[in-house]
Amino acid sequence: MNQGYFHRLANQSLTRFWINNPTIEEAQKAIESGAISCTTNPTYTAKLLKQASENPQVMDIIDRVIRETKDNSQAAAEVQRQVIKRLLDVFRVLYKEKPGSQGFVSIQGDPYAEDDYENIIVEALADMKLGDNVIAKIPVTKAGLKAMEYLIGENVPIIATEVMGISQAVCACELYERVSHKKGVEPAFYVTHITGIFDEYLAKVAQEKQIEVAKDILWQAGTIVARKQYRILKERAPPPNIVT
Known part of the structure; x- marks a missing residue:
């Protein structure tokens, strides 16, 4: 074994x-x-x-x-x-x-059209036709959340991605809970936290604004937020799956 x-x-x-x-x-x-x-x-x-x-x-x-x-x-x-x-x-x-x-294998739609919630829905539904183990990967943005609201109701498995802040994760979970309860469905649902890109963004801001932050601390920022996100989401019933 x-x-x-x-x-x-x-x-x-x-x-x-x-x-x-x-x-x-x-x-x-x-x-x-x-x-x-x-x-x-x-x-x-x-x-x-x-x-x-x-x-x-x-x-x-x-x-x-x-x-x-x-x-x-x-x-x-x-x-x-x-x-x-x-x-x-x-x-x-x-x-x-x-x-x-x-x-599962995730598919994310055209990033140049991710502000168009209707396009996100159309692409996700087309992706689903490839097989029962497809999971739609959708950014937690205004358009993405609107698309998720429809797709959750259609029992489409989802990874809520491009999560940088805890409020995004909470918002996605609240949406899932509301729609799944209303529609009587519980598709697989995962919430990400994008630690690396968040760290890169903070490093760029620190450099541009000449903010002195030790690199070994700065590199842990995304992980620190991810851990807090985990603690908060773990208290939900049922707790969502987290992908980092």
């Missing part, structure tokens, strides 16, 4: 390992090491194009899609779906073992 670090962590705590933006080979190795699900970003396809092991397959997908789709935005979205579909196939075996709690 495999008892690597992430397997031991799963046995000894509620923490679970997700892999982010992997190649197919990395995804398979991650599962062997204890990963239960997978996240992707809008830059996922661009990343794979730089990988020698992935470039030929991704280029084949691009060539096929651009022959079939004339609109550039629609073509880009379809390429992303077809590239990620391969990950869905890899993680589906885990989903079948525990439907709704593992084996």
